[in-house]
Amino acid sequence: MIINHPLLGPRDASEFTYLGDASLINRPDWQADNAAEAFYEYGYLRDNPAGEHQELWYHEAGDRSWLVVTRNTLTHEISKVELARDVARARGRSK
């Protein structure tokens, strides 16, 4: 596979390390009342869709960017690649 890195252009997927669903960005609030349940769902439950999937790839053999790649799990077609940091900010994460 080839991942079109937003900063570096097309790179072979073997330069990257895969983590999983980009929902891993949505780490729950540790002080929330339902923190135990929220962390369980965050840590363990997955949509695992057959189709478009937003997922985290790490450019380990490259610039060490974490990327959010939108990829179809049936065809492997990649429709979007973003810097995970931008996605995290857009989802309201800060410090």
Added chain:
Amino acid sequence: MRYSGFRVIKEALTGHKGWKPVWREPEPKAHYDIVVIGGGGHGLATAHYLSKVYGQRNVAVVEKGWIGGGNVGRNTTIVRSNYMLDGNEPFYEFSMKLWEGLEQDLNYNAMMSQRGIINLFHTDGQRDAYTRRGNAMILNGADAELLDADQVRKEHPYLNFDDARFPIKGGLVQRRAGTARHDAVAWGFARSADMHGVDIIQNCEVTGLRIENGKCLGVETTKGFIGANKVGCAVAGSSSRVMGMAGMRLPIESHVLQAFVSEGLKPVLPSVITFGAGHFYVSQSDKGGLVFGGDIDGYNTYAQRGNLPVVEDVCEGGMALMPMIGRARLLRMWGGVMDMSMDGSPIIDRTPVEGLYFNGGWCYGGFKATPASGHCFAHLLAKDEPHPVVTAYRLDRFKTGRMIDEKGVGNQPNLH
């Protein structure tokens, strides 16, 4: 129809006219006591044990395509019970015992061949971990032996002992392990289930689960609605898709595992061999092909195919371990979609929906589990309580912290 050597001779002498279809091709009835979704190894085994052991005759197996077309038909055929943890080893040893009597139970030769497996180790830390595992196996009634490097060399002189980047320091052996003819396992279970009255309905895709007031009433299929008192889902690889129809999110990701077979060769490998310093395991089939594999590709996918980097990675492991296979040719590569669970161990449990039961999360180890998985899932479906050897395979174990993590890599499915 009973199979035997005499039957084969008799049919040969009478033009093979007497052989009957191994299973019927029934139309679905409006209602069954139990409907099993998935005509793979586990679903068919469930049907066999439901009908033969648990006396359930009003059972259907519904299969999207052709039976045995999922992972039971695309694995590397290894059977073993060399697990370490309390939650696993009794189950897999139960499975091993079922394998040992399977052909007689099914009256079908699944070619279970107990040629042994060796897991090689290359560091002291690995040796310690295998020692712990071998002891756990023996304490659970299974067999295990620890070989040092010289003993390994005696049994496998063709391994790379002289030029290895990671020298072989020994291996953990299970002699009762081996391989079985994977397709025959599916067919044998199907034939037996069919003979015991189970309707096996092929080309019948489940399109929905009819759930009312928290109770599952049956399955919507491409052949219409089929009612059921209980519905059991055994569709590893597609578990998230089917259980998603009941609104459930699972602790599972779907990943592809590639497997490979070489051209046929005269016998070279006496047993199954697992490389401890790379991603490579191999056995030789009765037809002579080297059947081998390695790691999953590592990204979520439902496509039954992988990519070149893993092909290369696996062959690198093979060449590092046994450079004499270099001139053997890789004939065919294929991929199977795995239910990779969050701790690397399976789930056989009830679900929050009444009448809906789940069997999945087998990662890349489902084949060896086939008989016990079927037996235990049948137990759960028939008696509504878990079989003693699967009490740990609960769906809620991640919530309570009772993970069964043999590899110790935690909630990252692609590392298991």
Added chain:
Amino acid sequence: MTQTNRLDGGQIDRNTSLSFRFDGRSYTAHPGDTLASALLANDVRLIGRSFKYHRPRGLLTAGSEEPNGMVELRTGARKEPNTRATTTEMFDGLEAYSQNRWPSLKFDALAVNDMFSNFLSAGFYYKTFMWPAAFWEKIYEPIIRRAAGLGSLSMEADPDEYDKGFRHCDLLIIGAGPSGLMAALTAGRAGADVILADEDFTLGGRLNSETIAVGDRSASDWAAQVVAELSSMPNVRLMPRTTVIGAFDHGIYGAVERTGDHLATLPAGKPRQILWRIYTQKTLLCAGATERPIAFENNDRPGVMMASALRTYANRYAVTASQRVAIFTNNDDGHRTATDLHAKGVKIAAVVDVREDAPSSYDYEVLKGAQVINTKGRHGLSFAEISLPDGSTRTLDCGALGVSGGWNPNVHLTCHQRGRPVWNEALAAFVPGGELPVGMSVAGAATGIMSTCGALQSGAEGAAKALNLTGALPDLPEAEDAPVIQTPFWYVQGCKRAWVDQQNDVTVKDVKLSYQEGFRSVEHLKRYTTLGMATDQGKTSNITGLAIMAEVAGKSIPEVGTTIFRPPYTPVPIATFAGRMKGQEFHPTRLTPSHYWAKDRGAVFVEVGNWLRAQWFPLPGETHWRQSVDREVRQTRASVGVCDCTTLGKIDVQGTDAAEFLNRIYANGFAKLAVGKTRYGLMLREDGMVMDDGTAARLAEDHFVVTTTTANAVSVYRHMEFVRQCLCPDMDVQLISTTEGWAQYAVAGPNARKLLQKIVDPEFDISNEAFPFMACGNVTVCGGLRARLFRISFSGELAYEIAVPSRYGDALMRRLMAEGEEFDVVPYGTEALGVMRVEKGHAAGNELNGTTTALNLGLGKMVSKKKDSIGSVLSEREALVEPDGLRLVGIKPLLAEDKITAGGHLMKADGPVDAAHDQGYVTSAVYSPILNSNIGLGLVKNGSERLGEKMRLVSPLTSLTVEVELVSAHFVDPEGERLRA
């Protein structure tokens, strides 16, 4: 020997004679021959034996689809089993042997299987061999295994080199027949970057096999002229002897170039084969078509071949399989073979055409509406029996029979992703369909355009379309444009055994029996009968099997289904996929800066991940590793020792939020760590398990240096980047791995400070008061060399770790040894390190096994509940905080000399020994020369409350039972007085 079947013409170099041996006999050949053409030239028809019944087998084809003509090529460690004679390029001195026969090719004992074939029908083995159960492994299976398989391996390591490479292009053209050449010409002249790959050693495809004209010259001359022009284009790369084996995601193709297989010996350092990954925007598949057979009684006899193969042998290689040839066909193409052979002076016994309206010939007899119903001949064809339309039969005297059942487009690569071929009624064949791999299109015979003219045109248009070319296309040369109509004729009715898959011995009847027994999907058919599972992957058999299935099911072929093809297109040596990653090169080897110093000292090294670390340093006279290790421990604890700990992961953390960041990734607090201080850090995974441990030293308000374990250096860094970028994107913190930037040494023992005071420049006060336990700071050593000094201890002694830039590591180690002489300094390796950490009760890799929590390791109090840190919430789950959970303890045998076994399990002093009564297990075990006892660490249920309890350590795997006592894990200096001294 004379080449009795050699004809005139052809593309061979008659001026040069090559000699080769087959089964020990010598023959001659010419450059340009394949092993197959050379064997035919020398009238050798029997080449091998089939898989199941060991029936005699000769050549069927002239290409890579060959199912029968397989040999063991070369000798010794270079022996290649199952090598197709049809694609083996002749070289001088070639040696080949027939395979799957014993004792000889002509007299194969296992041919007895054939007499019992009626009992060995499809799937018979599933129905028998079950009694008694133990006989399977002992009797039945060994017999089956010996009979099965084909060629044999040498059992020696493959001595050749293999390479890998990457190539990029605008257009990859697969196949250099008429469509491929025309496509390359079109794209090449337009200036595109083109790769043209073909499995053959001569480009041209079928053009080299035909006598037709293209433009004003012969087809092969036209091909040669185009190849010459393409060779002159800098933007076109021609890759003969290169098989594109698979279409992978996003326009990546695997290709295998056979750079050395046509050579008698490889030039030194040259690879035998190269695995290319070709990255391309567009791909044009010009893979041509494969002729399909007709099944009839004994159609597997050597001498029965594909008609087009006979034509290839005659026209390209100037060889005929026999001086008397018959043809059996259902289409006009079969007649071409007869015409060409006749023109070469070969006697045509007759053309047997199933069609009543077959074309006539003045040159030879055409039997219209006739069928071949049997063949005769011991190890090769002598006669063919023909049934004529009037019901009479006739015997044809012939040594070769060319069979043509029409042509199947080579759709293989179109199926490697989601493509499913579609049925073309006019051709009665599958053509590419469904979703093709991204960027792929198909031209020529591969897409069902069978005429030469059509192929040339579709090649040119295909290239233009793929590249969006707008200019004029190259002029198309004139060529034959005969319409191709294929009316299916799959097999002759009424045969006892008509062979469909010739290698795996699958007959028409087997296919029907499969259906009768309910194996009715195509996949069931394949798996039950093994049809199409042989080394040719069904290239000459799948469609016939499907057609028979359709007939018995009363359905059309597309209703029954299609079988798809998987990579590789043709089999690839495993070594080719591995390339150079074997032997010592399997993984990179990482060496620390003082590696060669250690080597000079005679160190024994151990693999730690990709690192090599000194395990111990034997002295002359030490005969057992324990002597060395015990000495290293004693000497360190008595005076001072030095250990290379460069392999620890080192991560530089900088930024105004650095402390807050560490607070997040470590379970214990870091916000208040003072500058100049180091703290032990416990890192959890989000699931609450311990991920790693190490230290973080605060060199400045906004600057920390974090260490990780050697094993987790990469994964911890990745995790920290994840937290930084994905969870706290606005924190002002930057990370960089400096693992390889610094050489680091532990200096441990009562005299550690004294030794370091001789190294550290005097302006830095490292007295206990000025530089107490857990202090850290930048210093200079040896007169101005910048260094980092940490007062941390893994051994439990007064200890420091000192880091210098990597290039000074070797020098520092030598200086430490020299300056330490007065203290009797000792270098120690990983074994002594391990002994001392167990003596001290520090958890390491064996304890941090990914399933242990801080609580398990006795570090539960370190997990702060007052802050947000990774893993703290999930570490509170009910099962993880059960009082009966595992706790880290020390383990001591009641008899000091009794061995502790890591991996042993612990049982109560009395009671049953089984899994149900398991109390825990031993994680680490060492011999302590300080305590003069074996000791260990273990995880025991509620262990921290059970100190003093006697238990049995059992290791049935190693036949060991030892009585032990649970003790504190801190065997040495539990109060920590030494490390603060």
